[in-house]
Amino acid sequence: MSGSLGKVLVVGSGAREHALALRLLASEGIREVVVTPGNAGTARAPRAMSGKILRNAAGAPLAVAAQERPDLVVIGPEAPLCDGLADEVVRTGLRVFGPSGAAARLEASKAFMKEFAGRHGIPTARAVVVRRPADLDEALSSFSSAPVVKADGLCAGKGVVVAEDHAEAKREALAMLSGERFGRAGQTVVLEERVLGVEASIHAVCDGERWCVLPAAQDHKRIGDGDRGPNTGGMGTYAPTPIVTAELRERIEQTILAPALRGMHAEGTPFKGALFAGIMISPAGEPVLLEFNVRFGDPETEVLMGTTDGDLAAALDAAASGRLAPDALRASSRSAICVVLASEGYPAAPTTGDVIDGLEAAESLEGVSVYHAGTRLDGERVVTAGGRVLAVTASADTLSLAHERAYAAVSRLSFRGMQFRRDIAARVLGKAP
Ligand code: AMP
Ligand code: GLY
Numbered sequence: 225m226s227g228s229l230g231k232v233l234v235v236g237s238g239a240r241e242h243a244l245a246l247r248l249l250a251s252e253g254i255r256e257v258v259v260t261p262g263n264a265g266t267a268r269a270p271r272a273m274s275g276k277i278l279r280n281a282a283g284a285p286l287a288v289a290a291q292e293r294p295d296l297v298v299i300g301p302e303a304p305l306c307d308g309l310a311d312e313v314v315r316t317g318l319r320v321f322g323p324s325g326a327a328a329r330l331e332a333s334k335a336f337m338k339e340f341a342g343r344h345g346i347p348t349a350r351a352v353v354v355r356r357p358a359d360l361d362e363a364l365s366s367f368s369s370a371p372v373v374k375a376d377g378l379c380a381g382k383g384v385v386v387a388e389d390h391a392e393a394k395r396e397a398l399a400m401l402s403g404e405r406f407g408r409a410g411q412t413v414v415l416e417e418r419v420l421g422v423e424a425s426i427h428a429v430c431d432g433e434r435w436c437v438l439p440a441a442q443d444h445k446r447i448g449d450g451d452r453g454p455n456t457g458g459m460g461t462y463a464p465t466p467i468v469t470a471e472l473r474e475r476i477e478q479t480i481l482a483p484a485l486r487g488m489h490a491e492g493t494p495f496k497g498a499l500f501a502g503i504m505i506s507p508a509g510e511p512v513l514l515e516f517n518v519r520f521g522d523p524e525t526e527v528l529m530g531t532t533d534g535d536l537a538a539a540l541d542a543a544a545s546g547r548l549a550p551d552a553l554r555a556s557s558r559s560a561i562c563v564v565l566a567s568e569g570y571p572a573a574p575t576t577g578d579v580i581d582g583l584e585a586a587e588s589l590e591g592v593s594v595y596h597a598g599t600r601l602d603g604e605r606v607v608t609a610g611g612r613v614l615a616v617t618a619s620a621d622t623l624s625l626a627h628e629r630a631y632a633a634v635s636r637l638s639f640r641g642m643q644f645r646r647d648i649a650a651r652v653l654g655k656a657p
Contacts, residue, residue: 229295229541231256235285235309236300237263239564239595239615240522243529244298244536246593249276251537260288264606265596270587286312296321296541302519305497306332306378321540323497323518327488330495330516334383334414335376337516344487346480348513349417357401363415364390364397372416373397377409381457386418419512421504424468425461425524428481428501429539431548432494435481436539439531439555440468441524442652447571449647456571457612460648462561462623463527467505467652476503476511484516496543500524523562523615526595530560530619559623561630563648565614567598568641574598574611578640586633591626592618594633608639624653 232248234241234257242265249257249269255276259266262280269278281288285304289297297313299305299322308325329336335353340346349372352363364371373396375383383406387393393415400410425443428435441463447453468476480501488495500517520528529536532553539552567574580599583606587594595617598610614637618629627649634644647655 229253229537231258231292231294232537233289233292233294233297234259234266234300235297235304237261238300238522239597239612240520240525241300242266242595242597243526243593243615243617244300244520245278246270247529247536248298248540249273249278251535254537258288258292258294260285263596263609264599264601265594267601285309286316289313289318290316294318296537296544298322298540300519302328302331302378302517305518310497319541319544321497321544323495324493326493327495327497328518329493330484330488330499331518332378333376333412334374334515335412338414338416340487341513344483346483346513347511349419351414351416354397354401354413354415355411357398360394360397360401364394367415367417369418372418373400374414374416375400375406375410376412376414377406379406379409381455383409384455419504419506419514421506421512422467423514424465424503424505425521426468426473426476426481426501426503427520427524427528428499429543429548429553430485430495430497430499431543431546432496433485433489433546434548434550435485435499436548436550436553437473437477437481438528438553439464440473441465441521441527442467442649443521443524444645444648447566447643449645454571456566458521458523459564459566459645460562461523461527462559462626462649462652463524463531464555464559465652472505472509472511476501480511480513496546523564526562526593526615526617527560530593530617531556531558558619558621559626560617560619561623561626561649562615562617563630563634563644564597564612565616565634565637565639566612566643567608567610567639568643570611570643575641576608576610578608580606580608580613580637580639582637586616586636589618589629589633589636591620591629592616592633594637613639613642623649627653627655
């Protein structure tokens with residue numbers, strides 16, 4: 225099967241793509257992984273992978289795909305997926321891992337997702353879709369406590385406001401509906417009942433009908449220790465999380481993943497790609513779907529790569545071709561933790577261009593991978609080039625040892641204004657940050 229699979233093109237420039245690229249490069253038969261546009265980390269293969277090629281290519285993804293003619297294209301971020309890049313790649317005769325634009329509506333439109341969940345009996349919080357300011361008061365009055373306000377479209381992770389009271393919910397919803405806050409993405413608003421509990425990220429690699437579930441991960445979305453400060457793309461993760469027991473995972477598969485895949489198939493838009501369900505586990509232990517993402521999470525992917533067994537290239541290729549074996553990817557016995565290093569000013573106004581020190585020293589530690597996000601090469605030096613800069617990831621036989629390794633690696637890295645959280649996985653490890 226993997227005999228015909230020698231070269232893969234990965235679309236994206238984050239630590240997610242760096243982690244995917246390295247795992248793909250380690251897959252059987254793979255000689256070359258090209259990343260577009262990539263970052264300083266994806267510019268060359270690590271020394272330990274001598275003989276294999278990892279490089280970046282510049283240009284529009286479709287043009288790069290046409291020029292490189294890879295055996296498989298893997299699309300990382302949501303924006304190109306929602307814009308239909310997977311459909312365009314398929315039209316050029318190439319194989320692609322990633323949903324069609326129609327299937328990507330599960331993430332592109334929260335109103336679509338809520339209506340879809342309703343049609344297929346998937347447990348989610350009660351919601352009302354509002355399209356006109358004139359309908360807002362009546363919609364708000366149907367919630368006894370303040371609803372969560374969500375912009376319908378893609379807002380780079382900023383489109384959700386957990387309002388404290390009805391007045392705040394109204395202000396936020398009006399700013400969205402008027403187009404002032406997020407342009408067209410906010411002109412439809414979803415008001416949703418607030419759900420209490422703990423969150424988990426559940427990923428499944430899907431071929432349109434079958435799926436492989438990956439270990440459950442937990443993200444840390446706020447910038448500051450103790451979940452304080454503004455939301456970010458994600459400041460750190462760990463996996464597997466003991467919060468999702470084997471029994472709960474089974475429930476999530478049966479009540480959320482299975483009906484979603486059946487529903488998408490029945491509606492004529494089968495889902496092929498990584499389906500990432502953001503789940504709230506209620507105090508009573510009930511899983512409630514908060515959102516679907518139509519791609520691998522970032523920084524979830526970084527810890528999933530270290531806790532999953534199986535040949536990634538073969539599995540994604542099988543998913544892309546509709547012939548995924550349910551055990552193609554399996555949870556390993558290892559644990560992993562990822563600590564994101566972000567630049568000064570992130571998330572509001574990140575500074576860039578600062579030299580990063582300590583990369584080799586950090587990567588020389590056992591079990592440690594330093595995945596690049598916002599980095600670029602400046603001659604021989606690696607400098608910061610975005611908000612989230614590095615995803616320092618460690619795996620080990622226990623979460624506690626992975627934690628020790630990851631923070632040991634973090635202590636070897638530095639750049640001006642570097643921010644990171646000291647409490648990734650602290651709660652589950654019973655550690656004070
Ligand atoms: P989303 O972009 O939909 O994942 O929402 C971002 C974050 O908002 C989630 O990770 C949750 O922390 C929070 N959130 C979203 N929906 C709800 C809800 N119905 N109740 C409570 N918190 C929510
Ligand atoms: N870490 C959350 C996300 O990728 O959306």
